[in-house]
Amino acid sequence: MTAHAEGDRPGDASHVYDNVTCPFCGLLCDDLQITRTGSTLKVSNGCPRATAGFQRPLPPAKPLVREKEATFEEAVRTAAELIRGAKLPLYGGMASDVAGARAVLSIADRTCGVVDHALSEGQYRNFRVVQTSGWIMSTLTETRNRADLILIVGTDVHKLHGRFFDRIVTPAQSMFEGVANKRTVIFIGEGLDTSAATGPRIDEVITLPVGKDRIPEVLAAISGLVRGHAIPSPEAPAAAPAKRSGILSSLLPGRTSAATAAPEVAGVPYSAIEAVAEKCKKAKYGVVVWAPPALSMPQADLTVHMMTEIVRELNLTTRFAGLSLGGNEGAPSAASTCTWQTGYPLRVSFANGTPEYDSYRYNVSRMLTDGEGDMLLWVASIGTDIGLPQTSVPTIVLGTPGVRMAQPPTVYIPVGTPGIDHTGQMVRCDNVVSLPMQNLGRSQLPSAANVLAAIQAAL
Ligand code: SF4
Known part of the structure; x- marks a missing residue:
């Protein structure tokens, strides 16, 4: 599976990208100039957070099943088995773009799960x-x-x-x-x-x-x-x-x-x-x-x-x-997409076959602490800081390589970052525009949306 859209040039030795939109905070500054040499990026006009995000060396990463290297297909199959076996699957993190948020909502709807974003407490x-x-x-x-x-x-x-x-x-x-x-x-x-x-x-x-x-x-x-x-x-x-x-x-x-x-x-x-x-x-x-x-x-x-x-x-x-302001880690994209599709801003359960909203009951962080839910799928495709939380339930992580995890997940599938490894749209913190994200050709990693679609197809 490739993450590159037509017109991108991942094989170029060096390429300068203008008017790049930055995914690393809710402002989504859209005037960055980035030079890619091979898989290394250099930011000309970013803030320290943007520079750290774009210029972070991407460690090599392969799909893992129970800490052992696996093929993409094996990891997807195991993830689908875990979700099929869960009575109340939880879908958290949601650090992605609009397509990633749509894909989380789609699979949660299909599997009677609960959705929430890692930073929704602030929201x-x-x-x-x-x-x-x-x-x-x-x-x-x-x-x-x-x-x-x-x-x-x-x-x-x-x-x-x-x-x-x-x-x-x-x-x-x-x-x-x-x-x-x-x-x-x-x-x-x-x-x-x-x-x-x-x-x-x-x-x-x-x-x-x-x-x-x-x-x-x-x-x-x-x-x-x-x-x-x-x-x-x-x-x-x-x-x-x-x-x-x-x-x-x-x-x-x-x-x-x-x-x-x-x-x-x-x-x-x-x-x-x-x-x-x-x-x-x-x-x-x-x-x-x-x-x-x-x-x-x-x-x-x-x-x-x-x-x-x-x-x-x-x-x-x-x-x-x-x-x-705020809205880092794709939080406005997740909240807006959830609102468009369900009428509610996150913390939504599909367990009864229809979207049900409760900001206390469907707070995934609280549910994990209180032992509610029996499987967690966690998406963290942007920064490395909102990694998998501590939990005893089986976990599936779709994460950027190097993402922090409180414990090894049952299944790990590396995914690309919107605006770096694949195209997409993200919603800005003022919630009035969604901005196009470029593919800077850093890697061949798939988008979280594509991986979620593959898992859903395997259910
Ligand atoms: S991290 Fe935020 S403020 Fe800094 S360049 Fe990116 S979008 Fe702009």
Whole structure:
């Protein structure tokens, strides 16, 4: 089985690929230039994560059955036998492209299994908010071209998504203006790397340093202020009457009156919070940015909810939106494909012959811990870090060579990475576009979708 589409030139000694889409984080930057010499890739303009991903030497890998080398056909046959013998097969990992996600859903549907993505816990910090109250969101392109204020909450964006500032926040050009507008960048959080917020597009950089677990308190204060509540302070005890009565005093513990008010919230001076709220109100197009995996505080979904409520309130008088980053390891591709096909964003069971959604019951990580399910098929075709979790059930791994595994799987079939070893499409973190992935001709490894189709055919 070959992974190469017509027109690819895997045999070339050296070839330069332009406008390559990077699969290694949810931004899917699509302007990389990559040179392949034999099976070695060199990135000209990637971030450290992209460079590490593209330039990782690919170790040799063969299909294995019970740790012994096997042919592709033997491995596929054994995988099919394991799935046939399972009462409740679990399909996890799902680090792949759209075709890979479709193939997982297809085989799960056929075999009455449960599907989930390895990083869905982070995604569910968003999903719960979308499902319960909705939200107003921006896109990477809208933010790049229109935002005059970018509020980054609790997320070390520069570390997690190395080209976000370069491509979205600080590019010299804007699509709609002869002279691109300058923008204010505000960081809420402690120890965030602000070094990339620099250059001619940046007007002002403000940081509210606050520990992650106390970010909700600062957001509550901003939320109150943009709703018209005054925050009483010792310097200004005769606070203006609130336009709306309500939540602020309950959200800011220990401050029940001007006389007892402390001059700060979670260690951040009131004046700094008030200044940020004012800037938000005056912005023409503000964007609140976060990455769900970075919000590791308790009740992170409530923090996301608070941000979306600030956005909602600001839209009464100006234009404001959210922008959720994250989405590594093909998580948006898996969630979008699952939603198109079943109506639900992952954590779906086909055990009853029809898609059934439950974000607690069909969390594959929890199911493995609690001894539910009797076989695990794990797809990890992009990075090496989301390898097979610890489990005592028989396992089938379709993984990029070198993927980490907590224990040797029953069956291992090496697969290619979308955008490197085969073509495909992946959905970007803002969920508005799916981008084409090129085949850079690094290897002859098959796609996860092709391997899953072969296993399904052998059932
Ligand atoms: S920011 Fe993300 S998508 Fe862009 S080059 Fe880096 S890893 Fe790739």
